[in-house]
Amino acid sequence: MFLNKFKKIDNFSIVVFLLSFFSGLLLFLILFNNYGQSAMVLPGDANYYFELSQNLNYFFTQDTLRGPVVILLFALGNFLFQSNLGAIIIQLLLKSTAAVLVYLLGRRFFSPKVGKIGALLFALEPYSLYFVSFYMSETILVFLLLLAVYSFVLYFDNNKYGWLILTFIILGLLSLTKPITLFLPLVFVVFFWLKGMRSKVKLLVGLLVFILVIFPWLLRNKLLFDTWQISSVPSHNLLFYNALPVYSEVNNINTAEAREEIVNQLDLDSNDLVNFDNAALYRDKGLDIILQHPRSYVVIHFKGMIKFLTSNGYRHLITDLSGQEISIPNKAEFLSSPGIIFNYLLNPTFLLLLFSNLFWAVIYLVIIIGSWYFIRRRYRLIWIYFLGILIFYFVFLTGPTHGDHYKISVMPFLFLLFALIFDLKLVKQKK
Numbered sequence: 001m002f003l004n005k006f007k008k009i010d011n012f013s014i015v016v017f018l019l020s021f022f023s024g025l026l027l028f029l030i031l032f033n034n035y036g037q038s039a040m041v042l043p044g045d046a047n048y049y050f051e052l053s054q055n056l057n058y059f060f061t062q063d064t065l066r067g068p069v070v071i072l073l074f075a076l077g078n079f080l081f082q083s084n085l086g087a088i089i090i091q092l093l094l095k096s097t098a099a100v101l102v103y104l105l106g107r108r109f110f111s112p113k114v115g116k117i118g119a120l121l122f123a124l125e126p127y128s129l130y131f132v133s134f135y136m137s138e139t140i141l142v143f144l145l146l147l148a149v150y151s152f153v154l155y156f157d158n159n160k161y162g163w164l165i166l167t168f169i170i171l172g173l174l175s176l177t178k179p180i181t182l183f184l185p186l187v188f189v190v191f192f193w194l195k196g197m198r199s200k201v202k203l204l205v206g207l208l209v210f211i212l213v214i215f216p217w218l219l220r221n222k223l224l225f226d227t228w229q230i231s232s233v234p235s236h237n238l239l240f241y242n243a244l245p246v247y248s249e250v251n252n253i254n255t256a257e258a259r260e261e262i263v264n265q266l267d268l269d270s271n272d273l274v275n276f277d278n279a280a281l282y283r284d285k286g287l288d289i290i291l292q293h294p295r296s297y298v299v300i301h302f303k304g305m306i307k308f309l310t311s312n313g314y315r316h317l318i319t320d321l322s323g324q325e326i327s328i329p330n331k332a333e334f335l336s337s338p339g340i341i342f343n344y345l346l347n348p349t350f351l352l353l354l355f356s357n358l359f360w361a362v363i364y365l366v367i368i369i370g371s372w373y374f375i376r377r378r379y380r381l382i383w384i385y386f387l388g389i390l391i392f393y394f395v396f397l398t399g400p401t402h403g404d405h406y407k408i409s410v411m412p413f414l415f416l417l418f419a420l421i422f423d424l425k426l427v428k429q430k431k
Contacts, residue, residue, distance in 0.1 A: 012103065012116060012119075013100045013103055013104070016096075016099050016100060016103055016116075016119045016120060016123050017096045017097065017099065017100050018096070019099075019120075019123050019124065020095055020096040020098075020099040020122075020123035020124070020129070021092050021093070021095075021096040023123070023124055023129055024091075024092045024095055024096070024129045024132045024133075025092060027126075027129050027130060027132075027133060027321075028088055028092075028132065028133040030321060031133050031320060031321070032133075034320065034321075034323060035320075037084060040084065040085075040087075040088060040133060040134055040135055041134070041135060045136060046134045046135045046136050047135075048065070048066070049066065049070060049071065049074065049135040049136060049137070050074075050084075050135040052066060052071045053071050053074035053075045053078060053087065053135065054075075054078075056071070056075055059071050060220070061224065064221075064225060064231065064232040064274065064275050064276050065231060065232060065233055065274055066231070067175070067176035067177055067178070067179070067217065067230070067231065068176055068217060069140065069144075069173050069176045069177040070137045070140050070177055073087070073090055073140060074086075074087035074090070074135060076090070077089060077090035077091075087135055088132065088133060091132045091139040091140070092132055094139055094140060094143040095128065095129070095132050095139050095142075095143070096123070097143060098122070098139075098142055098143045098146050098412065099119050099122050099123035100119065101143075101146040101147060101149075101150050101412075102115070102118050102119040102122045102123075102146065102412045102415065102416065103115040103116060103118070103119035104150060105118075105146065105149060105150055105153065105412075105416065106118040106119065106416050106419060106420075108153055108157070109153075109381075109383040109384075109387075109416070109420075110381075110383075110416070110419075110420050110423070111423060113419075113423050114416065114419040114420050114423050115416075115419075116419075117415075117418075117419035117422060117423070118412065118415040118416040118418070118419040121415040121418070121419070122411055122412050122415050125411060125415075126314065126317055126356070127312055127313045127314060127317055127404070127405075127407075127408065128142075128408045128411055130313070130316075130317045130320075131405055131408060136405065137177055137178055138405050138406075138408040138409060139408070140177055141174065141177050141178055141181070141408075141409055142408055142409050142411070142412065144170055144173055144174045144177060145174060145181070145390075145409065146412055147170050148167050148170040148171050148174065148184075148188075149386075149390075151163050151164075151166045151167040151170060152164070152167045152188060152191075155167060156195060161202065164202060164206050165205070165206060165209055167188065167206070168185065168188075168206040168207065168209045168210040168213075169209055169210075169213055171184055171185045171188065171210055171213075172209070172210045172211075172212075172213025172214050173213065175210075175213075175214050175230065176213070176214060176217055176230075179230050179231040179233055179234050180394070180397050180398065182230060183393075183397075184393065185206075185207060185210050187389055187390065187393055189203055189206075189207070190389075191382075191386050191389070194382065194385075195382065214230065217230065218230060221276070225275075225276040225277075226276075227276045227279070229276065229279060232274055232275055232276050232278075232279050233274075235278075235279040235280070235282035235283045235286070236274050236279070236282050237401050238282060238283055238286035238287070239262065239282040239283070239285055239286035239289075240259065240262075240282075241399075241400050241401040242286060242290065242297070242300075242301070242399060242400050242401065243285070243286035243287075243289040243290050243297075244258055244259060244262065245258075245300050245400055246289050246290060246293050246296050246297050246300055247261070247262060247289050249296055249300070250293050250296055262285065265285075266278075266281050266285060268281070300400055301399045301400055303400075304398070304399040304400035304401070304402050305395050305396060305398075305399060307402045308394075308395050308398050308399075308402050308406060308407060309364070309395060309407065310360070311402065311403075311404045311407065312356065312357065312360055312404060312407065313404030313405060314352075314353055314356040314357065315353055316404070318349050318352055318353055318356075319349075322349050324349055326349050326350055326353055328350070328353075363414060363415070363418050366418050366421050366422060367414065367417050367418055367421060369421065370417070370418075370420070370421025370424070373421070373424070384417070384420070387413040387416060387417060388413075388417075390410070390413055391410045391413050391414065394406070394409050394410050395410065
């Protein structure tokens, strides 16, 4: 059923797939040539994903952080290719297929031109290609997310119940990829009703399928750790990413000192912070800090949302490719000697960083202008709202738990909105 839909893929789909695949492969080969196998394993999360994929027994019996989808895909890739590079090949294939899905969604939602522009932008966006080279979850997450949306669209187009069931299966796999997606089915349920679908039975069966997909992992956690939680990450993040900056601000101390004080107050071992045993402590302490200072938290959460959208990680990418740390003038330097900016402009890596940041500035400027255009013209296209809600879902739930790579999850939707507005406001003016 699903493969039959891909038989209709045109030449552009093949082109964008190959373009994304070989661009990502080239980037990986450069990094691998510079750093060897260590290029695949960043300190922190990537290193942990790598270790878990090498030790499935530990993962299934002791780990409380990661869901099984990413680990099993990495392990499968390494097994199939008999190399640690297998996980990278799997991600290259998924990233390239995701670019095709962006094209198919843009073509279905808006026009072939919009689909092509959005797909090309996502296929060639440097940071999402860069992250294919690491043992990280973002590439898998964005592939499954796009696949769920595409399956959902096919349900409305064909009115075949199997597509809706497949959508909820994929949403279940998403929840087992990153816990932030656990509430994503609610977005699809709401949109199902907004589209005029009123079948409660279909929705209930879909949600039941979703629960059945994640249930084995929930049962595993119940049997091993006596909890029905899907992961210990949310409680940990609530305290050490959402509440910690509030505690730091109201006590006028830096985040390292704030973290040390919180750990001491909870009487925890700083070397063993992330597990289900401490999850209730994290949650209660985090909520206590936030509820005591709600205004401070709202401001910090909003700043985190802005940082989610504005950070892009190009500085890390350019540094890794060039082997040179990019120097950026600070405020004191600039005020004492404004002419120093010309010295920086002569540095190719600084110029590259500047233009890469201008790229996202243009993307957002066009989207903002286009949003005003749609509101003024009362342009009602429900799929625009769906994409906007998906973007808001990840931006809002991530909040202060920001990282440059988190934005990869919403890049396809941002590029589609940009392409739509570009098509309406710029291309049509030339006709």
